[in-house]
Amino acid sequence: MGSIAAVDRRYIEGFLNARRGVIHGAVLEVQDDTYTMRFGEDRVSRRIVVDIDATNPNATLVADLQLAGALPPDSYAMAKWLVPRWVCRSSTWRSWVR
Secondary structure (H helix, E strand, O other), X not given: OOHHHHHHHHHHHHHHHHOHHHOOEEEEEEOOOHHHHHHHHHHEEEXXXXXXXXXXXXXXXXXXXXXXXXXXXXXXXXXXXXOOHHHHHOHHHHHHEO
């Protein structure tokens, strides 16, 4: 892992650790469920791993999140403050988050 990725991970993990109490219920994570397992612990009732790569053995859902309609509408409730602003502005985000 490069030094930039290591710095990113430090901030991401610190952010998730500080908000671990809101990670519960059905949780969707991209590529694997590492953060779901680590920060959701026993509060998570369902783990969904989404990936565009159908050969990913961890994927429970194959979808291209850049495409509007990739996920069923109103299928995942998320706290918008957990997601960067640029994602909230995208049409894809608005199509699958209630």
